[in-house]
Amino acid sequence: MRMYDVVIVGSGHGGAQAAISLRQFGFEGSILMVSRDTELPYERPPLSKEYLAGEKPFERLLIRPAEFWNSKNIEIELDCDMVSIDAESHVASSADGRQFAYGSLVWAAGGEPRMLSCPGADLQGVHGVRSRADVDHIAASLRSGANRIVVIGGGYIGLEAAAVLRKMRREVVLVEALPRVLSRVAGETISHFVQSMHKGQGVDLRLGVGVKRLVGDGSNVSGVELTDGTHIPADMVIVGIGIIPSVEPVKRAGVSGENGVDVDEQCKTSVADIYAIGDCACHTNAWAGGAHLRVESVQNASDMATTVAKVLCGQDAAYDAIPWFWSNQYDCRMQTAGLSVDYDQTVVRGLVAEAKFSLVYCKDGRISAIDCINNTKDYVQARKLIETRKVVDSVRLADASVPLKALGDL
Ligand SMILES: Cc1cc2nc3c(=O)[nH]c(=O)nc-3n(C[C@H](O)[C@H](O)[C@H](O)COP(=O)(O)OP(=O)(O)OC[C@H]3O[C@@H](n4cnc5c(N)ncnc54)[C@H](O)[C@@H]3O)c2cc1C
Incomplete structure (x- = not known):
């Protein structure tokens, strides 16, 4: 040994x-x-x-x-x-x-990857997205003509996959059991923006409805039956549920x-x-x-x-880094700093309609997290404010013409 x-x-x-x-x-x-x-x-x-x-x-x-x-x-x-x-x-x-x-x-x-546990979950053509092999299987299926794709799960991975598949001109239905996408990680403003972006790109969103079973044609998946009785034909199913x-x-x-x-x-x-x-x-x-x-x-x-x-190595160390995350969907760059799990107020900076804004999460007047849509400047400056935990003026915070770094001087 x-x-x-x-x-x-x-x-x-x-x-x-x-x-x-x-x-x-x-x-x-x-x-x-x-x-x-x-x-x-x-x-x-x-x-x-x-x-x-x-x-x-x-x-x-x-x-x-x-x-x-x-x-x-x-x-x-x-x-x-x-x-x-x-x-x-x-x-x-x-x-x-x-x-x-x-x-x-x-x-x-x-x-x-957590996979479905409903009848039909083990049919061929049902894929998770965690490894190179998973994506190679999906790509092979696309090459051999899979066109109608059902994506299960409106988290980042499901949404990113849906965006890529739409760019490849495939028909995409995205099913999310909760009433809005990204509900576990982002506030409503972000969810609604992301939903309308995907709808605008032709994704058929089905929200607040679960999957009852997957239907097969022989050993291959051929459709998804939802809990509301709807049947969606599918050549391939991608599962992104954590x-x-x-x-x-x-x-x-x-x-x-x-x-x-x-x-x-x-x-x-x-x-x-x-x-x-x-x-x-x-x-x-x-x-x-x-x-x-x-x-x-x-x-x-x-x-x-x-x-x-x-x-x-025998050095002093304690894990306390500020969390950050990113996602790309279509031409949209999403960046997150902090964790939006503990907040009592949200503030929108910028214009949602122009797809350049931030959603700021505050707790007791301090910024605890931020989701930025095509707004890297806010993302960079907010990290400092999250770190210093300074109280910020919420009226100035909502004014996108005031740089976030100026708020730290309060
Ligand atoms: C499709 C996809 C997109 C993502 N996009 C983003 C993003 O945009 N931004 C972001 O910040 N994060 C993203 N993530 C998340 C990020 O990739 C993970 O948080 C990160 O990979 C976690 O790293 P890890 O080392 O903990 O686990 P992993 O990267 O999952 O590595 C675990 C390793 O352990 C091995 N392993 C497991 N069990 C055993 C065992 N019993 N014996 C031996 N080996 C074992 C696995 O084979 C693997 O090599 C994404 C993840 C996925 C799947």
Whole structure:
């Protein structure tokens, strides 16, 4: 059995950045990164954007060129599904019998796409969007003529996929069970703007209605039946309804957590020498009023990775980065800073009709988060105000001619 000072499970944004940061901070011990993936570490955000659109080849998604990992003495085992951890003897084992002894284990296993559980959910032509393979299957289906696409889920991934498919001139119906899209992550003004943008681009939106079953023609999906009895014909169904954190092996090893695994501000779990980062790590977030939550974003995975690398290098570190996120749909650039989970007031800056505005979320007169539509200036300046937690004048805040940076002087 091979022994490593650090074993990282997962080669997504979190796992890859943890390995990179360890070397950046001067860590000289042995590092192994293992992954279920069969590809070297790659970026996921382009999967539902430029990669699905065929605008970016896979090679440009790689987080680092292939030779980087060797040059930094970071070993990688791909196609390696970690299924059990013996926390006492510090040994991690894969489904195919590979065993690795570790000094510290960094669990960066992200999550698997949540799929439908209704009848017909396992028909062919029903796809999640999480990996290169998922998008390659979707692209192959498009090439062989799939034209009527039903997208289930009005979160970022479903909306981005819908935007790309409309640009490819496919017929798109988007089904969202809640009354508005993005309802878990954005205020009503943003949802309504996004809905009207998609309608304007020809997406058929069905809001506030669930999926009863998927209908097949033989083993292939041929339609979606909604809970209101409507039948929508479909050549392909794309499911974007969130993820299930991949945490079973560490949970069986005794790590605590109800929603993923719990970590403290140093990304330590409840079990000695096991850390968790990224989409699967449930933490207390100071930018969400101290709520205990998982954040699914590249920023969160990368910043947690940096934190854990510092901790493993014996440096002082605590994860407290301001969350940020972006999405591209059609020609619209959406940027978010902070988390809009704890607010008592929203303020619109700019003109929604001109598709250049911001929705600012405030708590006790302080800006806690902002969603910017084609408004990078506000996004950049708001980050500073969120960080300093200064009280701002809500009348001036609503005046788009007053730069946000001027409000900090109140
Ligand atoms: C289509 C799409 C679009 C996105 N767009 C954006 C965006 O625009 N902006 C943004 O900020 N975020 C976006 N995200 C979210 C972002 O990609 C994730 O938050 C980020 O990838 C999380 O990184 P992670 O390392 O925690 O998990 P992941 O990137 O999911 O990596 C987890 C890794 O663990 C491996 N793994 C899982 N279980 C095991 C196991 N048992 N054994 C071995 N390996 C295992 C997986 O194969 C994978 O390599 C998007 C995500 C998707 C899927």
